Structures are given as C-alpha cells and as structure tokens.
Amino acid sequence: MCFQAEALNLDALFTDETESFRFPSEPEEGDEVVLLFRTAANNADSVNYIEVGSPSGFAMIKTDSDDMFDYYEYRLKAGNCPIQYCFSVTKGDEVCYYSRLGPVWQYPDTGWFSIVPGFSTPDWAKGAVMYQIFVDRFYNGDHSNDVLKDEYLYIGQRVMAVDNWDKYPDQFDVGCFYGGDLQGVWDKLDYLENLGVEVIYLNPIFVSPSNHKYDCQDYDYIDPHYGVIVKDGGEALTPEASDNRSATRYMIRTTDRENLKASNEFFARFVEEVHKRGMKVILDGVFNHCGSFHKWLDGERIYELSGNYEPGAFESENSPYQSFFKFFDSKWPYNDSYDGWWGHSTLPKLNYEGSETLCRYILDIAAKWVSEPYNADGWRLDVAADLGHSSQFNHKFWKDFRKAVKAANPNAIVLAEHYGDPSGWLQGDEWDTVMNYDAFMEPVSWFLTGMEKHSDEKNSKLMGDGETFFHSMNYHMSRMMSGSLLTAMNQLSNHDHSRFLTRTNGKTGRTSTEGPEAASQGSVMAYFGKV
Secondary structure (H helix, E strand, C coil): CCCCCCCCCHHHCECCCCCCCEECCCCCCCCEEEEEEEEECCCCCEEEEEECCCCCCEECEEEEECCCEEEEEEEEECCCCCEEEEEEEEECCEEEEEECCEEECCCCCCCCEEECCCCCCCHHHCCCCEEEECHHHCCCCCHHHCCCCCCCEECCEECEECCCCCCCCCCCCCCEECCCCHHHHHHCHHHHHHHCCCEEEECCCEECCCCCCCCCCEEEEECCCCCCCCCCCCCCCCCCCCCHHHCHHHHHHHHCHHHHHHHHHHHHHHHHHHHHCCCEEEEEECCCECCCCCCCCCCCCHHHHHCCCCCCCCCCCCCCCHHHECECCCCCCCCCCECEHHHCCCCEEECHHHCHHHHHHHHHHHHHCCCCCCCCCEEEECCHHHCCCCHHHHHHHHHHHHHHHHHHCCCCEEEECCCCCCHHHCCCCCCCEEECHHHHHHHHHHHHHCECCCCCCECHHHCCCHHHHHHHHHHHHCCCCHHHHHHCECCCCCCCCCCHHHHCCCCCCCHHHHHHHHHCCCCCCCCCCCC
C-alpha cells in the first residue's frame, strides 16, 4: 500500500514584526531578540532562520504546540547594524521560504524582515484614529481674525471673505477665505473627542497669504488669522491698487510682533487643551519651498514696508537671506529671477545646498514646535522627497531632521508625504512613516470604485478585483517595516485628492474642466468607522 505524504501547509505559515512574533518588536542595541515562527501542527521537519546573504541559516527550536500549530523560536542579540532576515521551512523534499511577502518557493530577493536597532515609532501613533483639518474650511470660532475683503492681493487677485459657508468653491479659490481658525477647532474638541479621534493633523497653520498655507510667510509664527489679532489697524487695498504696497492692514496683522506673539501663545494653550483630552497634534511642515511673501524673500515687499525687518533677498543682494534662494541673474533690487518649485514664482524653492545657515534654521524650527511651550506631537512633511537639489543631500537632510526632532521630543512622529516606494527613506534613520498612498489609498480606491485617487483615470476591471487588490497591498506593505506600517496615515481622501465619495460616481476629470457634475451623483456609502 502506498501513502501520499502530507503536503506542507502554506496557509498555516506565519510570522511578522509585531510583539506577537518578535520580542521586543523594536529592539535597542544590545537587546536579546526572540523570534517566533508558526507552522501547522506536525507539518514541518525543520524551520531555519536566515539572514540576508546566507543560503542556509540557523535551525530554530520548536518551543510550543497546540491542537493546530507548532511554534519555533530563535534568539539573537541586536548589535549596532540593521539585520534583514527570512525563514525557510522544510518538509521532506519541499523547501519553502517565508518573507514579508509570504511563502515562496525561491530564495527571496525582496521583502525581507528587518531589525534596525534603536529605531522605533511612537506607540501613540500605532493604529491611532487620525482626523485631518483644513483649518480655513473647518469652523469659524473667532470672527475678529477673519481675512477681510480686499485685505491684500494674492497671485494678482484681491482676496475675498466668503459669507456663505455653503458657497461652491471658485475656480481660483486659494484667495477665498471662509474664516475657519484654531479657536474653531478648539470649539469642536468635544465633537472630535466623541468621534473617537486620537490625533488631529492640521494642514499648515504658519503665517501665509493663501487659504491652504503651503506657501509659508514665516515659520516662526502661527498665522494671526488663525490665532489672535490683538493689534489691528491700517487700510485694505485702495480701489486702484495693483500691488500690496497699500495693504497696510495685512502688514500689521501678519508682521506686528504683538499679533505674532499672541498667536503663538494661543497655539500653546490650544495644544495643552488637546493633550488634556488624550489627543495629539501633528503639524504640517512645508520645508521644500516657502512662499513669495516669506520674510526671507519678501517678494511682495510686505516686510520692507513694515519697516521692522531685515531686507529680503528679492529686495537686496545684500540681504542676509540671499543664499537661501537660487537666483539666475543679478538684477537687484527686486530680483524676480529666483528658482520656483516646478516653476511657480509663488513657491520659491529653498536652496539648502547653498546655505548652512538655512539648514540650521529649519532644523531649529523642527525642534521648536515639538518642544516647550508648544509641544506639538510631530510633523507631516510636505513633498519631502523633493527637498534639496540632489538625492544625496535629501537623505542627509532628513537624517539631520530626524535627529533634531527626536532630540527635542523622542515621542514625536516624523511622517512624510510621498508617492511611490518610500523604502529608501524608511531605513530607521530618516522618516518614521508616510502618508500611505501606495499601500492603502490607491489600491483601496481602485478596488472599491475603479477610480484613481485624483479621479483622473478609470479602470472598471480593477473594481472588485480581489487578486490585484491583495497583491498590491501585500507588495507595498512589504516595503515598510511594521513600525512604519502601523503608524502610516491611511486615508481614503484628503486635500490633494478627490473625495472618496466623489470617486464612487465613476467620472473622470476635475471640476476645473467638468464643472460641479464631476463631484456629484455618487452613490452614498457609509462604511463602519466612517461616520
């Protein structure tokens, strides 16, 4: 009689980088690390621990069993170098390898588990419920700090105060202000707490002329239009004004030290109140570029005409900030030949390689806002991979940034916006984690709606395609260590993408070309945890 040998049960094989199978999950140098691996009961002849570059590895010991599973153990001591590892499972003639991508029959060339001694991500961020707030559109808690009609010009147009909160956004909407502010967020903290929010992520709140504030005017201060205006005065634009030289009210509101100091103090009290409720606050750091209004450039001459600041690099070749920007010619005064991010003159790119002073200043800013008295709980970093003029410098800067933030507040998070494979920055010495586009927003959007996250592309074949969905999720999750994955910002939609509900309408295009219909006629779907 011939008996068929039982095959290796691939579905039962499992391990990961959490404390269920690795203890400690984020070890320090010198720690003994215990690794566990699971197989089906009595289904493996041997299990080996394998480090990258080693074909055979070290035998693991079976230390526990139950009715369904056997558990194998290997112990190692964490040194000062990263360790990449996988496992092999042998049963008869079968040899299976197990990595972050799961079981495979070939020696893996990617997806290895990683130990980086000394790298850890904040426990408070692991699995936390995060709530993003675009402050101007959230809630108006203080009408005295509202941007006023014709207060100043932005990109050649007069800013507008919106009276009707339900007004449909204009095509040129960056200069339209609905009046939301930090007092409005404070007024709604009961609501956020009752929702179960654990982390508030604020879009930029530093001084800036736009409603989105990704064009910073002063990294040192909270915008008084979001904070507190204790000194007001001056005038709005004159009817014939074609520039901001007559925008004296805006100058007082955004450059007067009393307003700036009061707004920073208000923010410190705001964070204190958030912390009392057991919630955290993440700030948005836009350090690849600033805005043309910034005091270092002063492209609108706001600071020159206020009379209380050093000359900006736009105004004078002798400005202390001249090296902060890259200029293509020497036509001072009022030199507009500076390098703009993607050619945008409103977004001058910061020239880190040309100024060690600039590097130190931004690192000080990084530490300042996560320290007393402000105590923010970390940074979301805008277009982080674009910073600098080379990949080499970019990685060096983020290493220095991490050191500065963690020295000031070891429990702060460093979370970057990134499109594409983030693994080069997630080696334990730069970012903690990312906005999880590749391993969440993108595959979930394709699977549930058949739409790309901007509503620019449609592929109905991907809607409901479970095989493609799980393959995509598995691969992109494997590019991050578990500490990074557990703290990643998993969003269905945000300020840079179409609303998820909009994507359910199956229409490609944007409101700029398709009008309001591009964002309408979606089917209503309430998913648990959404409301």
